[in-house]
Amino acid sequence: MSLFRKKSLHEMLAISHLTEKGGLKRTLGAGNLIALGIGAIIGAGLFVRTAAAAGQAAGPGVTMSFVIAAIGCAFAGLCYAEFAAMIPIAGSAYAYSYVTMGEIVAWIIGWALVMEYALGAATVSIAWSEYLNKLLDGAIPYEWCHSPFESFTDSLGVFHQGYINAPALVILLLLTLLLIRGTQESAMVNMIIVFVKVAIVILFIVLGWQYIKPENHTPYLIPEGTTPVVDSAGKVIADYTGWNKHGWGGVLGGAAIVFFAFIGFDAVSTAAQEAKNPKRDMPIGILGSLVVCTILYILFGHVLTGVANWKEFVDPEKGREASVAYAISTYMTNYSWLATAVTVAILAGFSSVILVMLMGQSRIFYTMSNDGLIPKSFGELHPKYNTPYKANWILFVFVGLFSAFVPGHVAGDLTSFGTLFAFVLVSAGVWILRVKSPDIERPFKTPLAPIVSVLGAAICTLMIFGLDAQTLTVAFAWMGVGIIIYFAYGRKRSTLHKKS
Numbered sequence: 001m002s003l004f005r006k007k008s009l010h011e012m013l014a015i016s017h018l019t020e021k022g023g024l025k026r027t028l029g030a031g032n033l034i035a036l037g038i039g040a041i042i043g044a045g046l047f048v049r050t051a052a053a054a055g056q057a058a059g060p061g062v063t064m065s066f067v068i069a070a071i072g073c074a075f076a077g078l079c080y081a082e083f084a085a086m087i088p089i090a091g092s093a094y095a096y097s098y099v100t101m102g103e104i105v106a107w108i109i110g111w112a113l114v115m116e117y118a119l120g121a122a123t124v125s126i127a128w129s130e131y132l133n134k135l136l137d138g139a140i141p142y143e144w145c146h147s148p149f150e151s152f153t154d155s156l157g158v159f160h161q162g163y164i165n166a167p168a169l170v171i172l173l174l175l176t177l178l179l180i181r182g183t184q185e186s187a188m189v190n191m192i193i194v195f196v197k198v199a200i201v202i203l204f205i206v207l208g209w210q211y212i213k214p215e216n217h218t219p220y221l222i223p224e225g226t227t228p229v230v231d232s233a234g235k236v237i238a239d240y241t242g243w244n245k246h247g248w249g250g251v252l253g254g255a256a257i258v259f260f261a262f263i264g265f266d267a268v269s270t271a272a273q274e275a276k277n278p279k280r281d282m283p284i285g286i287l288g289s290l291v292v293c294t295i296l297y298i299l300f301g302h303v304l305t306g307v308a309n310w311k312e313f314v315d316p317e318k319g320r321e322a323s324v325a326y327a328i329s330t331y332m333t334n335y336s337w338l339a340t341a342v343t344v345a346i347l348a349g350f351s352s353v354i355l356v357m358l359m360g361q362s363r364i365f366y367t368m369s370n371d372g373l374i375p376k377s378f379g380e381l382h383p384k385y386n387t388p389y390k391a392n393w394i395l396f397v398f399v400g401l402f403s404a405f406v407p408g409h410v411a412g413d414l415t416s417f418g419t420l421f422a423f424v425l426v427s428a429g430v431w432i433l434r435v436k437s438p439d440i441e442r443p444f445k446t447p448l449a450p451i452v453s454v455l456g457a458a459i460c461t462l463m464i465f466g467l468d469a470q471t472l473t474v475a476f477a478w479m480g481v482g483i484i485i486y487f488a489y490g491r492k493r494s495t496l497h498k499k500s
Helices: 009-016 030-041 044-086 093-100 103-135 166-181 183-211 247-262 265-269 278-307 316-320 323-331 333-370 389-405 408-436 451-464 469-493 495-499
Strands: 151-153 159-161 236-238
Touching (some): 030 265, 044 451, 093 103, 103 389, 183 278, 183 333, 247 451, 408 451, 408 469
């Protein structure tokens, strides 16, 4: 039995025409889709990963890291737009790979997408917990808002060891209940949050511009030979000896870190089966949200590293965990009220990111379940709300375990790997389908093919190798586990296997 058996494109298109009688409801317009993309994009990546990339690899050059990441995203986004308009179903990159490259590749990408969406939700829920504690002025004990793998010694010499990240579990539960209630309700809540979140980002850029110190942008890149940074206990918390930790290599390393900030426009494609007019609205949602957020990101990174020196973002006790609030309260003293407003807005923004990530993953599980590759329970719809409620509950348990017991930076880097891997295959898939099925109707065409496809795959592959060795090791181990599960369960239960 061939591992590369492909799903019929005509069969996929037939699925896309399912209405409320047997499938997901079509309730989302172009505005909802753009808001969905922005809701997923602007979150932990901007407010947390910007400071992490600056302090760990790129310095003020994090703005160039955003440019590099955005270019890779733009190429991949054009490819996603072609697929989403042509095959408007819920499976996103998984479904596209099933048509173009076969079942084993589809399974691999579906398994990788768990790292993107499920671990993405875990990472953002951890960031949500950090900002909640910042808003409450540290009222939540360190032990109850950090994983068991995290610890630190405070200025008084007291050692703190994390137990569980309880606030992250609370927000995951609340948003899971909202998703089960319905897609349209979730989209309305997301729309409101996005408006507030974007307004606060623009406000920080406008007000913070006057506090930029040119010396904070000099040197623009971290110099080779920069001394490693240690905490009060003598533990190294930032080492700049690696090729991707200084200079232009650091900019590329920073791009791999902040790439997490661009996750979101591809999440729009998971809602294709719930779009009212997917042929027109999917490209608008995907590319529109990407353009808006890229502009805001570059301006935001420039202001943040200009207001506060990048070295301050290395220390978790100072700026890394709540970098924006730290920069405002420390240097923008005339706008101390803005620190609280930003923290509240960020908490709301993180909520929208988690919402879209959980929604995207549940829709991918829904499609994989219908294909027989995972148990049927993942695809069961709620009898009243027509949402994949069992998939939502399973996700809550899985994501909750990560958010409660795994450090945020670990889950975040794994999320970047899953996203980049998906982008590589989608970029390649567009060209493959152009060659094999040139006559298929394409409501939106990726321009300059195959140049865009090749560049998209190449840049994203380069950013994968910009990730640290530990992340790559864990990621490939995760993919190995996925292959085992496919051969042990999915291969013989596949609907294509039953038809053969």
